[in-house]
Amino acid sequence: MQVRIIRKFAVATDICVFELVSPDGSVLPPFTAGAHIDVDLGNGMTRQYSLCNSPADRSLYRIGVLREVNSRGGSIAMHALTEGDLLEISRPKNHFPLAEAATHIVLFAGGIGVTPIMSMAEHLVRVGVSFELHYCVRDPSRAAFLSQLTEGPFADRVRLYFDNAGEQHRADFKALLRMPELGKHLYVCGPAGFIDGVSDAARSAGWDGRNVHREYFAASQPPLGTQGIFQIRLAGNGRVVDVGENETVIEALAKAGVEVLTSCEQGVCGTCLTRVLSGEPDHRDLYLTDDERSANDRFLPCCSRSKSPMLVLDL
Numbered sequence: 001m002q003v004r005i006i007r008k009f010a011v012a013t014d015i016c017v018f019e020l021v022s023p024d025g026s027v028l029p030p031f032t033a034g035a036h037i038d039v040d041l042g043n044g045m046t047r048q049y050s051l052c053n054s055p056a057d058r059s060l061y062r063i064g065v066l067r068e069v070n071s072r073g074g075s076i077a078m079h080a081l082t083e084g085d086l087l088e089i090s091r092p093k094n095h096f097p098l099a100e101a102a103t104h105i106v107l108f109a110g111g112i113g114v115t116p117i118m119s120m121a122e123h124l125v126r127v128g129v130s131f132e133l134h135y136c137v138r139d140p141s142r143a144a145f146l147s148q149l150t151e152g153p154f155a156d157r158v159r160l161y162f163d164n165a166g167e168q169h170r171a172d173f174k175a176l177l178r179m180p181e182l183g184k185h186l187y188v189c190g191p192a193g194f195i196d197g198v199s200d201a202a203r204s205a206g207w208d209g210r211n212v213h214r215e216y217f218a219a220s221q222p223p224l225g226t227q228g229i230f231q232i233r234l235a236g237n238g239r240v241v242d243v244g245e246n247e248t249v250i251e252a253l254a255k256a257g258v259e260v261l262t263s264c265e266q267g268v269c270g271t272c273l274t275r276v277l278s279g280e281p282d283h284r285d286l287y288l289t290d291d292e293r294s295a296n297d298r299f300l301p302c303c304s305r306s307k308s309p310m311l312v313l314d315l
């Protein structure tokens, strides 16, 4: 669907917010807290951005974009856009939904990972569910949405932590997560290292894995390894494709003329999810749950490889 950038403004160092509206002024398709949209940036680049406004507001979609100089170009292309520009986006999708039966929600945001957390906080305060929000950034200049967080309707639930301000200003994940409860759910979003730190603290405090929900914004390191070669068989036509040790399955398939839709290319977003009909994938993504990985019936070919000599894919 097409949207127009009605407003673009800075909310922190290197972070811009874009407000997107329907070009004809009509209401936008509904979304739930934690949802994201795919943005088509042209040149084959698609990037995913979480919606950070209240799901109750159907007049616009608000996204926050961190300009990353070392990125593959998506955030730089986004920051070059201006008010009035038209964009092609997907309808909202949600891989990070709030648990409806939760009695208390603990929200943890690291850096730009605050974007879906803002939407969640807006929703939770509106529907009256108990929650707390912990937001960790390097320093105050990098904290997005500060006035909304410190002066808005849920300011009393928010705690801010600044890594560069010394030990006493950093979040103590273990202390904050020391009391798991049946109806308590944890939502954490941010860089991989941050998510792993929060998740490890929750695990050692005894949180049930089903109550811990994570959304990665980027892998901490390139997932491509240098493991041995293997083969892919395409179930549709029986064709066999070799995957070299320094190429991804996606790249090998592309060479053979088979295109698989991708977005993050880091095993984070799930766009390239592909059914595996036989063989054992070597999962290297951050998207599938442990149970989904064990099933071995789907994998993310942008980053994952194969433990068996051949994988048969539903392509």
Ligand code: FES
Pocket: 261, 262, 263, 264, 265, 266, 267, 268, 269, 270, 271, 272, 273, 285, 287, 300, 301, 302, 303
């Ligand atoms: Fe995002 Fe593969 S393209 S997980």
